[in-house]
Amino acid sequence: MELIDGKKIAAAIKVEIAAEVKRMMDKGARPPHLAAILVGEDPASETYVRNKSRSCKEVGFDSSTYKFPADVPEKEILDTVGFINEDPDIDGLIVQLPLPAHIDNQKVIEAIRPEKDVDGFHPVNVGRTTIGLSSYVSATPYGILELLMRSGIETSGKNCVILGRSNIVGKPMSILMMRNEEPGNSTVTVCHSKTRNLAEITSAADILIVAIGRPGFVTADMVREGAVVIDVGIHRVEAPETKSGFRLVGDVQFEEVSAKASHITPVPGGVGPMTIVSLLMNTLKACKKEIYG
Ligand code: NAP
Numbered sequence: 001m002e003l004i005d006g007k008k009i010a011a012a013i014k015v016e017i018a019a020e021v022k023r024m025m026d027k028g029a030r031p032p033h034l035a036a037i038l039v040g041e042d043p044a045s046e047t048y049v050r051n052k053s054r055s056c057k058e059v060g061f062d063s064s065t066y067k068f069p070a071d072v073p074e075k076e077i078l079d080t081v082g083f084i085n086e087d088p089d090i091d092g093l094i095v096q097l098p099l100p101a102h103i104d105n106q107k108v109i110e111a112i113r114p115e116k117d118v119d120g121f122h123p124v125n126v127g128r129t130t131i132g133l134s135s136y137v138s139a140t141p142y143g144i145l146e147l148l149m150r151s152g153i154e155t156s157g158k159n160c161v162i163l164g165r166s167n168i169v170g171k172p173m174s175i176l177m178m179r180n181e182e183p184g185n186s187t188v189t190v191c192h193s194k195t196r197n198l199a200e201i202t203s204a205a206d207i208l209i210v211a212i213g214r215p216g217f218v219t220a221d222m223v224r225e226g227a228v229v230i231d232v233g234i235h236r237v238e239a240p241e242t243k244s245g246f247r248l249v250g251d252v253q254f255e256e257v258s259a260k261a262s263h264i265t266p267v268p269g270g271v272g273p274m275t276i277v278s279l280l281m282n283t284l285k286a287c288k289k290e291i292y293g
Contacts, residue, residue: 001258001259001263002262002264003258004230004263004265004266004270005266005270006143006266006271006272006273006274009147009150009151009273010143010273010274010276010277013146013277013281014055014059014277014280017059017277017280017284018058018059020284021059021061021284022060024287025060030089031060031062031287032061032062032092032283032284032287033061033062033063033064033089033090033091033092033287034052034056034061034063034064034091034092034279034280034283035063035064035065035084035093036049036053036063036066037065037066037084037094037096038065038066038067038096039069039070039077039099039100039103040068040069040070040100041070045096048096049065049096051276052279055276055277056280061280064090066080068080070100071100074102074103074108077095077108078107078108078111081108082111084116085112085113091116091283092116092117092118092283092286093112093117094279095108095109095112095119109121109122110123114292115286115291115292118136118282118285118286119139119279119282120135120136120137120138120139120172121138121167121168125137126172129176132179132180132181134290134291134292136285136291137172137278137282138168138278139274139276139279140168140173140211140278141169141176142274142278143274143275143278144173144230144232144274145176145183146274146281147230147265147270147271147274148183149182149183151263153263155177155182155183155184155185155207156182156185157187158186158206158207159187159206159207160177160186160187160188160189160205161188161189161190161191161201161202161204161205161207162188162189162190162191162209162211163198163208163209163211163217164190164211164213164232165190166211169211169232170192170209170211171190174188174190177207177209186206189201199221199222202218203221203222203223205223205224206227206228207230208223208229208230209230210231210250210251210252211251212251214233214251215233215235215237215249215251216249216250216251216252216253217251217252218231218253218257219253219256219257220253220256220259223257223260223261224260226260226261226262227261228262228264229257229263229264229265230264231250231254231264231265231266231267231270232251232271233249233250233251233252233267234248234250234267234268235248235249235250235251236248249267250265250270252264252267254266
């Protein structure tokens with residue numbers, strides 16, 4: 001079994017991005033600039049946005065955070081998106097989701113200019129991905145493609161089973177794995193809560209991508225000998241034996257499944273570290289106008 005080390009791969013990509021930023025700036029360009037809108041005081045969202053700013057700094061990007069109280073009117077958020085859309089010195093914009101209930105998430109996402117939608121959530125980017133045009137691919141699926149590619153995993157002609165059909169992971173992942181491009185060209189099956197004979201289907205997978213949101217759901221009997229297993233799930237579970245009293249686990253029973261898999265991502269340290277790096281890669285593309293010219 002080979003471990004797919006997301007932490008190591010993410011660090012290598014950051015070095016590559018930083019080198020590219022330096023090359024651009026040596027030629028007189030300004031650094032890429034990522035803006036984030038953060039509403040309310042959810043600690044997880046605050047941490048996530050803070051980590052994004054820190055990662056931007058590490059690779060030489062500028063970053064800015066537009067912070068609002070939880071009761072901010074929707075119009076103020078839409079106006080801010082409009083103002084950032086027009087700012088030629090900002091390349092990419094992300095809105096930390098979910099927004100408070102009185103703000104329409106979808107309306108805000110659709111207000112972002114597709115050219116600056118580095119989270120890849122705007123329907124134009126989703127649609128472009130679906131029909132095979134250049135697009136911003138959302139962070140988690142993009143990170144998984146990089147993990148597969150950089151681990152030398154062949155995807156062409158392989159049976160790929162995706163557990164989960166969410167808009168942010170399962171669905172885009174299925175489109176990307178079936179596209180006529182590498183990584184891609186897989187024969188894809190998508191499973192969800194209404195799927196029958198789940199274990200039978202997952203057992204036929206050469207590549208199994210699990211994004212189900214249930215700790216330790218995938219057991220060894222659901223996995224084929226030699227399969228590549230990508231675990232997207234992340235859960236904090238109680239662990240009295242640890243100092244902190246908890247530990248992070250994925251959707252896959254790592255110990256038993258790793259004994260059968262040819263490659264597997266750990267949790268933590270697999271898919272997770274790739275998310276912010278994917279956002280950085282998209283922001284670099286936005287700055288270089290690689291997607292929309
Ligand atoms: P989600 O929106 O809750 O979607 C879960 C999917 O799993 C749904 O399609 C659901 O089917 C399916 N499902 C649930 N129970 C099932 C069952 N018993 N059998 C078959 N299918 C079942 O989750 P998500 O946003 O995609 O996230 C999935 C996991 O990945 C979560 O643990 C999340 O925290 C994690 N995550 C990690 C990262 C990262 O950076 N590492 C990023 C995003 C998400 P239905 O559609 O029928 O309901």
